[in-house]
Amino acid sequence: MKQEKVELNGSHNAAETTLEDDDDLENRLEDAGLIKPPDGGYGWVVVFASFMANVIVDGVIFSIGDVIVELWEKEFDTTTSMAAIAPSLLAGFYLLSGPLASALSNYFGCNYVAMGGSLIAASGFLLSALVPALPVLFVTFGVVGGIGFGLIFLPAIVIVGQYFSERRALATGIAVCGSGIGTMIMSKLNPHILRLVSGAPAYNISDTSVYNTSDASVYNTSGAPDIDVGVYNNWRLYLVVIAGITLLCIICGWFFKPLKPSSSQIDEVTKITAEYIEKQEKESENPLSVEAETTTSPHVAPGVAIERFKTNNAGELRKRLNPERPFLSTIELHASRRSENHLVSQKDLAAIITKDSLADLNRPLAKMDIFYPGSITSLNHRARAGSMLAAPSSRKQSTAENRSIMYLSTAGLPTADEDESWRYGITATLKMLLDKWLLTSPSFLVLAIGGFLTMSCFFVPFMFIRKLAEQNKVDGTNLVTLLGFINVIARVLCGYISDLPHVDPLLVTNVALILGGIATMAAPFLTAFWMFALYCTAFGFGVACFAALRSIVCVELLGLEKLSNAYGILLLFMGAAALVGPPFAGAIKNATDSYNMSFHVMGALMVLSGVIGLPLRRLNAWEKKRMMEESKHSVEMQPLNKDS
Numbered sequence: 001m002k003q004e005k006v007e008l009n010g011s012h013n014a015a016e017t018t019l020e021d022d023d024d025l026e027n028r029l030e031d032a033g034l035i036k037p038p039d040g041g042y043g044w045v046v047v048f049a050s051f052m053a054n055v056i057v058d059g060v061i062f063s064i065g066d067v068i069v070e071l072w073e074k075e076f077d078t079t080t081s082m083a084a085i086a087p088s089l090l091a092g093f094y095l096l097s098g099p100l101a102s103a104l105s106n107y108f109g110c111n112y113v114a115m116g117g118s119l120i121a122a123s124g125f126l127l128s129a130l131v132p133a134l135p136v137l138f139v140t141f142g143v144v145g146g147i148g149f150g151l152i153f154l155p156a157i158v159i160v161g162q163y164f165s166e167r168r169a170l171a172t173g174i175a176v177c178g179s180g181i182g183t184m185i186m187s188k189l190n191p192h193i194l195r196l197v198s199g200a201p202a203y204n205i206s207d208t209s210v211y212n213t214s215d216a217s218v219y220n221t222s223g224a225p226d227i228d229v230g231v232y233n234n235w236r237l238y239l240v241v242i243a244g245i246t247l248l249c250i251i252c253g254w255f256f257k258p259l260k261p262s263s264s265q266i267d268e269v270t271k272i273t274a275e276y277i278e279k280q281e282k283e284s285e286n287p288l289s290v291e292a293e294t295t296t297s298p299h300v301a302p303g304v305a306i307e308r309f310k311t312n313n314a315g316e317l318r319k320r321l322n323p324e325r326p327f328l329s330t331i332e333l334h335a336s337r338r339s340e341n342h343l344v345s346q347k348d349l350a351a352i353i354t355k356d357s358l359a360d361l362n363r364p365l366a367k368m369d370i371f372y373p374g375s376i377t378s379l380n381h382r383a384r385a386g387s388m389l390a391a392p393s394s395r396k397q398s399t400a401e402n403r404s405i406m407y408l409s410t411a412g413l414p415t416a417d418e419d420e421s422w423r424y425g426i427t428a429t430l431k432m433l434l435d436k437w438l439l440t441s442p443s444f445l446v447l448a449i450g451g452f453l454t455m456s457c458f459f460v461p462f463m464f465i466r467k468l469a470e471q472n473k474v475d476g477t478n479l480v481t482l483l484g485f486i487n488v489i490a491r492v493l494c495g496y497i498s499d500l501p502h503v504d505p506l507l508v509t510n511v512a513l514i515l516g517g518i519a520t521m522a523a524p525f526l527t528a529f530w531m532f533a534l535y536c537t538a539f540g541f542g543v544a545c546f547a548a549l550r551s552i553v554c555v556e557l558l559g560l561e562k563l564s565n566a567y568g569i570l571l572l573f574m575g576a577a578a579l580v581g582p583p584f585a586g587a588i589k590n591a592t593d594s595y596n597m598s599f600h601v602m603g604a605l606m607v608l609s610g611v612i613g614l615p616l617r618r619l620n621a622w623e624k625k626r627m628m629e630e631s632k633h634s635v636e637m638q639p640l641n642k643d644s
Contacts, residue, residue, distance in 0.1 A: 025272065028272055029272055033261065033265060033268075033358055033361065035259045035362050037162065037164050038163060039164055039165055039166050039167045042257075043160075043164055044171075045255055047171045049253075049254075049255035049256060050157070050159060050178070050252070050256075051175050051177065052178060053114065053152055053153070054156060054175060054176060054179045055178040055179075055182035055185065056152075056182060056245060057152050057246075057249065058153075058178065058183060059179075059182025059183055059186035060149075060182075060186055060242060060246070061094060062183040062186075062480070062483075062484070063183055063190055064087060064190065064242070065459065065582065066190070067191065067194060068086075068235060068238075069083045069084050069586075070467075071235045072137075075235065076133070078134060080586035080590055081590055082134065083134070083586070084463065084585070084586040085138055085142070085582075086134070086142045087142070087463065088580070089579060090141060090142050090146045090149070091578040092142075092576065092579035093143050093145075093146025093147050093575065094146045094147075094150045094575070095150065095571050095574050096572060096575030097151060097575075098153075098571035098575070099433045099571060099572070100151075101113060101117070101151045101153070101155065102364075102365060102568065103426045103429035104426065105154060105158055106365040106366075107426055109256075109258045110155035110162075110258065110364065111159075111257055113154075113155045114151065114155040114252065114253030115250045115253035116151060117148045117151025117155075117249070117253075118246060118249035118253060119148070119250070120151060121144070121151075121152065121246045122148070122243040122246040123144065123148070124140050124143075124147075125140075125239045125240070125242050128141040128239050129236040129237070141239075152252075155256055156175065157175070157371070158364045158371075159364075160175050161369070161370045162258070162364055162367075162370070163259070168372070168373065169373065169374045169495050169499045172374075172495065173373075173491060173492055173494075176373075177488050180485065180489075180544075181488055182484070183462075183481070187480040187481045188481060193238055193241050193242075194235070194238045197234045197238055198238075261358050261362065265358075266355075266358065269354045270354040365433075368561060368564060369563065371563055372555060372560070373495070373498055373548065432564065432565060433564055433565060433567070433569075434565075434568050434569060434572075435565045438562065438566060438569055441558070442623055443616060443620040443623050444558060444569075446616055446619060447557065448569065450609040450610075451550070451574050451577070451609075452573045452574065452609075453577070453606065453609035453612075454543070454546050454574075454609040455575075455581065456577040456578075456581035457517070457605050458543055458577075458578065459578060460582055460585045460598065460599075461483065461536075461539055462483060463582050464582075464585065464586075464599075465483070465532070465536070466480060467595055468524065468595040468599060469526075469529075471594065471596075472524070472526060472527055474526070474529055479536055482533060482536045483536050483539070485540075486536055486539075486541065486544070487540050490544030490545060490548070491548055494544060495548065497549070498548070498552050505549040506557070506616060507614075509549050509550070510611075511610070512541050512546070512610075513542045513545070513607070513613070514610035514611065515538050515541075515542060516543065516606055517542070517603045517604065517605070517607030517608075517610060518607060519534075519538035519539055519542075520539055520603030521599065521600050521604060522535070524594075524596035524600065542606065551567060554567065585601070585602055586598070588601060
């Protein structure tokens with residue numbers, strides 16, 4: 001018995017030594033093979049390109065409803081709610097296409113996806129200029145244009161995360177400020193374009209107030225006569241111009257060049273890989289081969305079949321597929337695939353494996369923090385506080401403290417022909433982004449419902465605030481421009497807040513939403529421009545805090561390992577809300593013949609979204625405690641299950 005015990009202890013110690021060696025090897029591979037964000041240099045060119053893409057995309061989305069809804073009401077003799085459907089579809093599919101845009105960017109690169117999105121959106125707007133009926137516009141303008149914009153927006157965010165780490169808060173803040181500045185520019189530019197293509201008098205070109213009247217004696221506060229939309233309504237040529245502006249995003253996308261490993265990195269990883277392959281062939285009694293099997297890992301979406309090694313040694317299997325050693329696991333998976341399909345020398349095999357592994361582990365979504373807008377310094381604190389994983393890492397140093405935590409990407413897919421591998425890669429990414437596990441989390445469900453309520457109101461003031469002001473005999477000419485300006489200021493402040501570890505972003509978001517919702521409910525009672533300006537400030541801060549801080553809230557509540565997953569599903573909730581919000585507000589206006597009730601209802605929904613988020617910390621703490629208890633109970637039951 002003693003001899004058996006000694007042999008077992010010796011085997012156990014040998015296994016521990018092997019695991020320690022693999023830890024060191026993993027660190028060497030990650031240090032050599034993971035591309036470090038430059039945090040400057042060409043990255044600032046990327047930031048400017050992302051900024052300009054946001055200027056164009058969000059500038060059009062947030063301002064076009066202010067002018068186009070009224071024109072379509074007149075052109076197609078329809079109601080406000082029907083005319084508002086097309087802009088709502090544009091905003092909705094802009095968000096709904098987010099997961100698809102992320103998956104495409106992960107495989108083909110942010111540059112190609114953004115340029116393709118520009119062509120798709122511009123094509124949708126050009127087709128919209130030719131359609132004879134409003135329902136066709138729902139498809140061409142709303143669906144096609146929205147998907148195209150989504151394929152520009154997501155790559156513009158992802159590429160900044162690739163180029164910046166320590167300075168990411170600043171870089172992301174600059175890029176997303178393009179949203180507010182674009183709203184300011186396009187809200188002023190839209191009436192210029194419309195009146196230019198419609199042949200309106202030149203002296204009226206600075207006025208954005210458009211009344212449904214043919215009486216030239218009607219004047220606004222600037223003293224210039226307003227334009228009759230029945231006479232000057234060439235919205236078709238206006239959309240052609242918007243299509244031309246959208247094509248400028250091709251230039252922005254061209255600058256979204258992916259980071260690539262240097263030749264010295266490739267040589268170093270190839271050297272380490274060759275040493276590791278040689279070591280494995282000497283030590284392992286089992287040949288490298290694979291079979292498809294479903295597994296569960298925090299680094300692979302549940303239900304995705306990944307290739308696992310055929311081996312009778314369970315310890316060796318766990319070692320080779322350890323999610324805490326993504327580089328080694330990916331090398332093993334590629335080695336097994338290549339050794340079965342190709343008869344090559346060890347040197348050539350190491351070079352091929354290195355190329356495949358570097359491509360996999362340096363894809364955009366291989367970084368769990370890719371959607372995190374703050375710096376890595378603040379991320380460490382929030383990630384540790386929010387992790388939903390029950391078991392701590394066995395690595396000597398937490399991966400999150402040194403570099404972005406990784407997950408196994410397309411290397412984990414079942415073997416496929418090279419011509420079809422892109423389909424598997426995109427499918428795996430979509431499954432990771434849309435993992436249904438989060439829908440069983442009470443914390444996430446409350447977060448998602450709150451996001452839905454907020455986004456149902458998000459676009460309504462941008463579309464109808466000028467009309468509400470005019471209904472109250474106030475000049476609403478500059479209100480959408482003011483909303484864009486407030487958005488810029490609020491985004492900058494939120495970027496500063498995101499790097500303060502002791503500030504509660506959830507509380508900031510909820511309070512801002514409640515105040516913005518109360519202001520929206522009170523908007524119909526406002527009777528002067530300065531009152532509307534105060535309203536725009538409150539509402540603008542509310543929605544800007546929601547947009548800028550939601551990724552940080554996700555990390556604190558769900559952990560970094562669930563950020564990409566949460567971001568993907570939240571985009572679906574928010575996209576669905578953007579589809580129904582403005583038409584619902586328009587339907588209320590049609591039923592009451594006034595915008596008052598529309599703002600009352602939308603404001604109440606916004607307040608509700610903030611209120612249900614207030615107890616979210618306690619709910620999340622209860623959920624984590626329950627998960628720990630279940631995990632502890634499961635561990636205690638394992639010996640009993642073995643005995644039985």
